[in-house]
Amino acid sequence: EIVLTQSPATLSLSPGERASLSCRASQTVSSNFLAWYQQKPGQAPRLLIYGAFNRATGIPDRFSGSGSGTDFTLTITRLDPDDFAVYYCQLYGTSPMYTFGQGTKLEIK
């Protein structure tokens, strides 16, 4: 079973700054199967990025995804106050199986 490890656990930044969130897989995976979600307190997760690079419908272009192999990154340029939330990466695997990372909390510094 592939394990996804997100880092850091908590990231403290100020509005206007750039955020880089990491998701590392325990073995090489296809970028086609990697997604990122945003979850705000008391809300359901929202799909941000799919296929490692593609923004979901309605997602601002300050959100971007990159990476390949075992290392993937979610980058948020020019942080907006609305962006402070918990972010999860997710992988589709064979069987099928859907695996989430443990999350990165992006908090206001």
Next chain:
Amino acid sequence: EVRLVESGGVVVQPGGSLRLSCAASGFTFDDYTMHWVRQPPGKGLEWVSLITWDGGTTHYPDSVRGRFTISRDNSKNSLYLQMNSLTTEDTAFYYCAKGTADPLYFDYWGQGTLVTVSS
């Protein structure tokens, strides 16, 4: 507008059973794979089950296989999760989620319903 509304979450004793429901609207329900995903309060996300568009195929992770059963009624645009032999480890918010067309991801989620397993 896609809408998913879960219901059925309550407090139940260990060893008990519970059935969750999800009412879907705003899309052609019987075109898509549907999922349940859960989240213990204050913790991360765990995929719990999927069912294909026609109900013909279901899948579960080891943590719930044999105890949980996912089903759907396309005539009612509804998704269900029957949960048996519940333990305190099953305490969580349970989300109904729509699969993408692939179906590799979850593109719409309900607001969740809380299941608490406690004596």
